[in-house]
Amino acid sequence: MKEIDARGLACPAPVLQxxxxxxxxxxxxxxxxxxxxxxxxxxxxxxxxxxxxTRLDSEGGDYHITGHAAEGAAGAPTSAAxxxxxxxxxxxxxIVVLCATDRLGSGDDVLGRKLMINFIKTLKEMxxxxxxxxxxxxxxxxxxDDSPVxxxxxxxxxxxxxxxxxxxCLDHFNLLERKKVGTTTNMLDIVTAMxxxxxxxxx
Amino acid sequence: xxxxxxxxVLVGLNRAxxxxxxxxxxxxxxxxxxxxxxxVVDDPYWFGQIAAANALSxxxxxxxxxxxxxxxxxxxxxxxxxxxLRAIIQGGIDKLKEADTVxxxxxxxxxxxxxxxxxxxxxxxxxRIRTKGGLRPGDCLVxxxxxxxxxxxxxxxxxxxxxxxxxRVTRLMAALNxxxxxxxxxxxxxxxTDITGFGLVGHLAEMVAGTDIGVRxxxxxxxxxxxxxxxxxxxxxxxxxxxxxxHRQEMVRIGDRVERAVxxxxxxxxxxxxxxxxxxxxDADALxxxxxxxxxxxxxxxxxxxEQPKGWIELx
Numbered sequence: 330m331k332e333i334d335a336r337g338l339a340c341p342a343p344v345l346q347x348x349x350x351x352x353x354x355x356x357x358x359x360x361x362x363x364x365x366x367x368x369x370x371x372x373x374x375x376x377x378x379x380x381x382x383t384r385l386d387s388e389g390g391d392y393h394i395t396g397h398a399a400e401g402a403a404g405a406p407t408s409a410a411x412x413x414x415x416x417x418x419x420x421x422x423x424i425v426v427l428c429a430t431d432r433l434g435s436g437d438d439v440l441g442r443k444l445m446i447n448f449i450k451t452l453k454e455m456x457x458x459x460x461x462x463x464x465x466x467x468x469x470x471x472x473x474d475d476s477p478v479x480x481x482x483x484x485x486x487x488x489x490x491x492x493x494x495x496x497x498c499l500d501h502f503n504l505l506e507r508k509k510v511g512t513t514t515n516m517l518d519i520v521t522a523m524x525x526x527x528x529x530x531x532x
Numbered sequence: 533x534x535x536x537x538x539x540x541v542l543v544g545l546n547r548a549x550x551x552x553x554x555x556x557x558x559x560x561x562x563x564x565x566x567x568x569x570x571x572v573v574d575d576p577y578w579f580g581q582i583a584a585a586n587a588l589s590x591x592x593x594x595x596x597x598x599x600x601x602x603x604x605x606x607x608x609x610x611x612x613x614x615x616x617l618r619a620i621i622q623g624g625i626d627k628l629k630e631a632d633t634v635x636x637x638x639x640x641x642x643x644x645x646x647x648x649x650x651x652x653x654x655x656x657x658x659x660r661i662r663t664k665g666g667l668r669p670g671d672c673l674v675x676x677x678x679x680x681x682x683x684x685x686x687x688x689x690x691x692x693x694x695x696x697x698x699x700r701v702t703r704l705m706a707a708l709n710x711x712x713x714x715x716x717x718x719x720x721x722x723x724x725t726d727i728t729g730f731g732l733v734g735h736l737a738e739m740v741a742g743t744d745i746g747v748r749x750x751x752x753x754x755x756x757x758x759x760x761x762x763x764x765x766x767x768x769x770x771x772x773x774x775x776x777x778x779h780r781q782e783m784v785r786i787g788d789r790v791e792r793a794v795x796x797x798x799x800x801x802x803x804x805x806x807x808x809x810x811x812x813x814x815d816a817d818a819l820x821x822x823x824x825x826x827x828x829x830x831x832x833x834x835x836x837x838x839e840q841p842k843g844w845i846e847l848x
Contacts, residue, residue, distance in 0.1 A: 341690040344767045367774040371767030378765050421788075457788055 331356035335372070336364040336391065343368040344375045351379055357398035364391055382525055399521055423460040425526040426452065427519075428468035433532065445471070448532075449478040453485065461522050464511065465495040468532075473507040482510040493518060542658060543594070548738045549664050550590040550725055553656065561658045565590035568604045568649020572685055572803050573702050576616045580623020581706040583648045586728070586804035588631050591654035592713035593726040593807055595662035598631055598654040603638025606647035620648050631710055660717075662724035664739045671722055671837040672816035673747060676712040676823060677806025678830045679732055679797045680760025681705055686770045687763040697759050704757075705804040711826045712807045719819045720812035727805030731776045732798045733784055735808060736845055740837075741783065746844040749835035751790040754798065761793035764800075772801040780845075787848040798847060806830070810837060 331350050335343035343363050350356040359381075361372050369385070369392040376383050381396035432441030433448050449471065452459060462485070464472050471478055472494045486492050492511030499505045499513065523529045535545045542561055543553035551565035567587045571579045584601075591598040603624065607617050628635055633652065684701045687693040693701075709726060716724065725735050732754070740747055763769075776799040777784075786795050806828075811819050816833050823831035 340771050341686050341768050345690055365771065367769070367771035370774060371769055374765060374767035374769070378767070 331359045333359070333361045335361055335368065338363070338368065339365075340367055340371055344371050347372050347375055351376075351381075351398075359396045361394045361396075362391055363394070366392070368392075369394060399525060422458040422527040423525060424455060424458050425461045425463060425522050425529045426459065427463045427465065427523070427529055427531040428471065429466045430532055431467050431470040442477075446477050450481050459490060460526060461491040461493060462511075463493045463495075463514070463519055463522065465498050465519070469494050469498045469502065469504060469508070472509065472511050473504050474509050475507075476509070479509055486510055491522075493522070495519070542661060543663060547663075547665065550593040551596075551654075553594060553658075553661055555658050559657060561656050561661065563591050563594045563596040563598075563654040563656055564651070566604070566649065566651040568606075568647050569803075570645055570647055572705065573688070573698070575702070576619035577623040578702050578706060580620040580625075580648060581627045582623075582702070582804055583620075584624040584627035584631075584650055585706050585708050587650040587652050588627070588633065589709045589726045589728075589804060589807075591652055592709040593662065593724050594654070594656060595660050595713065595717070595721075595724065596654035596656035598633040598652050600636050600653045601628055601633050602651045603635065603640070604647070604649045604651065605638065605640035606643035606645065607640060608644055608646070609642055612646075616646075620646070624648070624650065627706065627708070631708055662716075662721055664723055664725045664735075665743065666723040667739055667743070667745050667747075667810040667837045668722050668812075669745060669837055669839045670813050671810040672813050672833045673736075673749070673835045673837070674809040674811055674816060674819055674823070674831060675727070675732070675755060675806055675834045676709065676809070676828050676831045677704060677707070677727070677802075678755040678757050679727070679800055679802060679805070680757035680764075681802050681805065682731070682770045682773060682800040683760040683763050683768060683797065684757060685803065686768045687759070690768055692763070692766075692768065693759070701757065701759075707804075709807050712809075712823060712828050712831070715822050715826050715828070716807070716809050716811070716819065718822070719815040721809055722812065723810035725808050727802045727808055729772065729801045730779075731773065731800050731802065732808070733780055733845055733847075734776045734799070737780045737783055739808075739810070740843055740845065742843070744842055745837050745839065746841050746846065747835055747837050748846045748848065749798070751787075751794045751847055753832055754794065754834045755830040755832050756794070756797050760797055760800065761791075764793045764796040769796055770801060773799045776801060783843055784845045784847070787846070790847055795847065 333346050372394050373383050376396040380399050384395045386393045433444035493514035494511040496513040540555040543549050551563045553561050555561045588598050820831050
């Protein structure tokens with residue numbers, strides 16, 4: 330853990346020290362201590378711009394910002410680590426919906442398929458809190474040419490939602506050529522997205 | 533605190549405004565203002581120009597014409613080359629010439645840190661004063677310079693701004709608000725101010741605080757320097773911007789869809805920023821076109837005054 334004491338320093342000095350530690354020293358776990366709210370917010374913004382997940386602790390008049398590099402952060406960010414377009418404000422949650430099926434619930438498959446269509450169409454009610462939608466296993470069938478919700482998913486993607494589709498699963502079902510929406514992804518991206526998320530909902 | 537006053541004080545300290553105004557006769561009032569600060573750019577000649585443009589701006593924002601100016605100088609004459617001071621003052625003089633304003637005196641003190649600015653006096657007809665008050669429901673808000681100079685100055689201090697960015701923002705800060713002021717004189721302008729240290733939201737707050745009016749801003753319509761968005765995302769935001777935001781947060785509502793960088797830039801303290809003009813809605817498009825035709829390229833309608841919610845600034 331790289332530790333920086335930037336107390337007593339005015340902006341932009343705390344950001345510059347953080348920048349040097351990440352870019353020059355290659356720090357992936359870092360804690361920066363500052364003593365004013367402007368420096369705190371600036372250091373946190375900087376870490377996030379580098380794809381770091383951050384945590385803030387206050388102690389007296391001091392702020393400790395702890396940053397952890399997501400996979401591939403300082404270099405080319407992966408889709409999971411890239412700053413989320415749909416979460417421009419701090420107050421938004423990052424919700425990941427992991428969809429491992431093309432039908433919702435068990436019992437009646439016809440009903441299950443109908444419910445899933447309705448579920449996907451209603452997901453937009455989460456607003457900007459919905460961060461990523463991930464399809465694995467049978468769920469990838471919702472992202473192919475004959476999906477009943479293809480138009481809805483395309484609209485979500487155009488609106489900035491990250492949609493990830495499991496490449497191994499597409500390959501298994503021989504559907505690689507028929508995928509029409511989302512980014513083909515791997516398990517590392519999926520796991521990283523879950524780690525960065527405030528909440529993961531799996532179906 | 534009670535300030536001395538008399539019947540000829542048309543704009544004084546009882547309500548925040550850009551400058552004081554004193555009636556000399558029914559046809560003439562004096563506008564008086566003073567402003568000085570520490571260097572915002574490394575080049576002394578450009579610093580002098582920026583300081584002068586900034587000091588003159590308050591007269592333009594009141595709808596007046598600047599006439600005379602006095603220099604205010606603090607300089608470490610013992611330790612620094614006097615050529616630096618000469619360059620600063622030359623910058624000021626050249627900017628005053630551009631404003632057809634004469635320099636008739638000044639005062640200097642020895643100081644560890646360089647400071648430069650001017651006291652400027654201007655003329656205005658008492659019936660044509662443009663104050664911060666006077667906004668009416670439906671009025672359109674027109675901004676004449678892009679925002680983001682505070683953030684970019686922070687990036688310059690950090691050594692992260694490219695030369696062409698430095699040059700662009702320097703020219704922007706040194707640009708007079710003269711053309712904008714002369715252009716707005718031909719339209720039904722109800723209120724005007726210039727954007728400086730309190731940022732767009734802070735100066736708007738002075739326009740609406742304690743009045744029967746609120747304003748709505750359109751985030752995507754606000755002209756801003758692209759680089760400022762990038763630097764804001766990197767955390768190169770001056771402490772003053774955070775202070776501005778905290779100070780006014782109880783009268784500001786920022787919508788969910790507003791890009792975070794824009795929500796930062798609206799609080800960014802500006803050096804020698806543009807005019808913010810409240811104009812009759814029927815005149816707004818023509819004013820913007822006239823401003824653009826006169827070289828004020830960034831001019832845009834950024835929002836409007838509304839009856840409800842009173843005293844609020846909404847950014848959507």
